[in-house]
Amino acid sequence: MVVDTKLYDILQLSPDAPEAEVKKQYKKLARQYHPDKAGPEFEEKFKEIQFANEVLSDPQKRDIYDKYGPRGLEEHGGAGGMEDILEHIFGGGGGAGGMFGGGMFGGMGGFGPFGMMGGGGGGRRRPQRRRGEDMVHPLRVTLEDLFNGKLSKLKLKKKIICNACKGAGGKSGAVQSCTGCNGQGIKISIQPLGPGMVQQVQRVCPDCGGEGEQIDPKNRCKKCNGKKVCEDTKILEVQVDKGMKDNQKITFRGEGDQQPGVEPGDVIIVLQCAEHEKFERKGDDLYYKMDIGLTEALCGFKIPLQQLDKRELLVTNTPGKIIESGCTRCIFGEGMPMHRNPFERGNLFIKFNVIFPTTIDHDEDEMKKMEALLPPRPQMMIVDDDETIHMTLHDHIASANTYDQEGEDEEQGHGHGHGHPGGPGGVQCATQ
Numbered sequence: 001m002v003v004d005t006k007l008y009d010i011l012q013l014s015p016d017a018p019e020a021e022v023k024k025q026y027k028k029l030a031r032q033y034h035p036d037k038a039g040p041e042f043e044e045k046f047k048e049i050q051f052a053n054e055v056l057s058d059p060q061k062r063d064i065y066d067k068y069g070p071r072g073l074e075e076h077g078g079a080g081g082m083e084d085i086l087e088h089i090f091g092g093g094g095g096a097g098g099m100f101g102g103g104m105f106g107g108m109g110g111f112g113p114f115g116m117m118g119g120g121g122g123g124r125r126r127p128q129r130r131r132g133e134d135m136v137h138p139l140r141v142t143l144e145d146l147f148n149g150k151l152s153k154l155k156l157k158k159k160i161i162c163n164a165c166k167g168a169g170g171k172s173g174a175v176q177s178c179t180g181c182n183g184q185g186i187k188i189s190i191q192p193l194g195p196g197m198v199q200q201v202q203r204v205c206p207d208c209g210g211e212g213e214q215i216d217p218k219n220r221c222k223k224c225n226g227k228k229v230c231e232d233t234k235i236l237e238v239q240v241d242k243g244m245k246d247n248q249k250i251t252f253r254g255e256g257d258q259q260p261g262v263e264p265g266d267v268i269i270v271l272q273c274a275e276h277e278k279f280e281r282k283g284d285d286l287y288y289k290m291d292i293g294l295t296e297a298l299c300g301f302k303i304p305l306q307q308l309d310k311r312e313l314l315v316t317n318t319p320g321k322i323i324e325s326g327c328t329r330c331i332f333g334e335g336m337p338m339h340r341n342p343f344e345r346g347n348l349f350i351k352f353n354v355i356f357p358t359t360i361d362h363d364e365d366e367m368k369k370m371e372a373l374l375p376p377r378p379q380m381m382i383v384d385d386d387e388t389i390h391m392t393l394h395d396h397i398a399s400a401n402t403y404d405q406e407g408e409d410e411e412q413g414h415g416h417g418h419g420h421p422g423g424p425g426g427v428q429c430a431t432q
Helices: 006-010 019-033 040-056 059-076 083-090 095-103 143-148 294-299 364-373 400-411
Strands: 135-141 150-161 175-177 186-194 197-204 213-215 229-240 249-252 267-273 279-282 285-293 301-306 312-317 328-331 341-345 348-355 389-392 428-431
Touching: 006 040, 019 040, 040 059, 040 249, 135 150, 135 229, 143 267, 143 279, 150 267, 229 249, 229 267, 285 294, 285 301, 294 301, 294 348, 312 328
Parallel strands: 135 267, 285 348
Antiparallel strands: 150 229, 175 213, 186 197, 249 267, 279 285, 301 312, 328 348, 389 428
């Protein structure tokens, strides 16, 4: 029976899986989570998969892990110098210190694989280094930038450790623990709220400004004035790859603000794509609206269209193949390049809007010739007698404001019949 299944869970295997199944599952997950394919955010996941395979595909390491868990790997050298990944996977201060020293058995310590008592809190626990905050910066790009790719330069202001004092803030021995807060950076005071009631208030130490230490002004570093860090300007070259998307992130590891004893955070660039006046992007596909006349819709056309990389595409439609207003046609392989595979592209969809003429100035003979070319009218039974009401259509359509005004006029007893049958500006009816 195995004592820990974390590495098996990473590879999605049962503890009794054979070695061939371990290798097969590793290849599957490695392809799925490789950062070049899945994205840089899966880099840590990919490292976990690699480490789990390194242990479980080696019979000796696997036997040690099954019997003693992560602590056995560390003490037997089975971790292969990968203490950081052990700490990342098993948490705390590493697989040994975190799980067996103080994590699982609290302050009492625990027994190692050889029956030895671990000290309270774990004698081998490594202090975990604090990490600074990430810096997020937006980068405005156009749809052309995401189609063609672009190298942008971003001017970044950041804090770096002072090279004059090496982050000490002053001369050697100048930094002293603050006596006002005993190096805690905060002060706690008790305030009365009423009879028999008090409140504990915590505030930043005014003597050290929350730093927990003080430097004699005479011994402060002249360059950073005791702040340990200085302002610096750095130019980041941001490579916008073809096919990247709106709100996609580009991460620069460890380029955040620096502080002594603190691991720098990351600089995260967030792409913000401006709206394009002609094209619309949906995934890897592009959409374009094209206006054509009635002649083009019926008799065919050849219309140039400028692609996002300045190429001229000739959109053609053969005569006799009717284009309906609102229909969509597709041009394969002329959409957006696919990220990390720019030789593959989505499709370009063109939605047509047929603009009809308002009037046709032709005599009766020409109208008959035109009608002969068009599909025949539907056969309808037309009855024309004394009871038939003839309706005449007009271009004018009363607006909502007109009807609002009519309502006010009717309430006042001054209705004039605007917009009603028989009134000026409405649909006229004549009874024969």
